Amino acid sequence: MLKNIQEWLLMLAIFGVTALLGNWIGYDVIVWEAVPGMLVLIGICLVGLILGKVLPGSIPSVAYVALVGVLVSMPWIPGSSFIVETTSEVNLLALTTPILAYAGIAIGRSWADFVKLGWRSIVVAMCVMLGTYIGSALIAEVILRFQGII
Template identity: 65%
Template sequence: MLKNIQEWIMVLLIVGAITLVGNWVGYNVMPVEAIPGILVLIAISLVGLILGKMIPVQIPAVAYISLIAIIVSIPGVPGSEQVVKWTSNVNMLAICTPILAYAGIAIGRSWADFRKLGWRSIIVGMCVLLGTYLGSAVIAEIILRWQGII
């Protein structure tokens, strides 16, 4: 378990550092302002990962992480205002960048398995992306017309 925790800390620190750079370059938030928020997010993630390993019920760690994040940001919980203030300096898209890069690297490691799927998987993937885009566009169109914005 200790080895897992050490690996998690390393990965979370790397993701946090990349997020700081992305937040700075993409959203003009100075790293000094975003460091407290990144540290809070790392702590919440680490506690959630540990709970996911310790609790014998088979619930994904992301559920624990989400639950902890919700609890510490509920108005009225001691320190919630500070947590929300700190984490509001971290842009969501700055967090997504290193996570998606990691996913790409993970897929890249299993490139041989991906090649076995063949060209049909690329077409299916393109159809899924197109369907998601068109579905989102239709929903946005309906909502915007309903609100009278367009």
């Protein structure tokens, strides 16, 4: 278990540093202002990962991470105002960039497995991406027209 925690901490630290740099470069948030929020997010992720490993059942760790994040940010939880205030300095898109890069590297490492899926999986993936894009555009169009912006 200790080896897992060390690996998780290393991975979360790499993501944290990358996200802090992205937050600074892309959103002009000074790194030192966002460090407490990033440490809180890393702590929440670490607790969720540990719960996923320790508790019985086959619930994915991401569910525990989300549950811990929601619980510690509830207004009636002591310290929630600190958590909400510090994490508001970290932009969501600055967090997604390193995560998507990692996913791309993970897929890139296993091209042999990807090729085994065949050309049909590529067609399905393209349809999913196209459908997501068109769906997002339609939702944005309806909401912007409803608000009178366009």
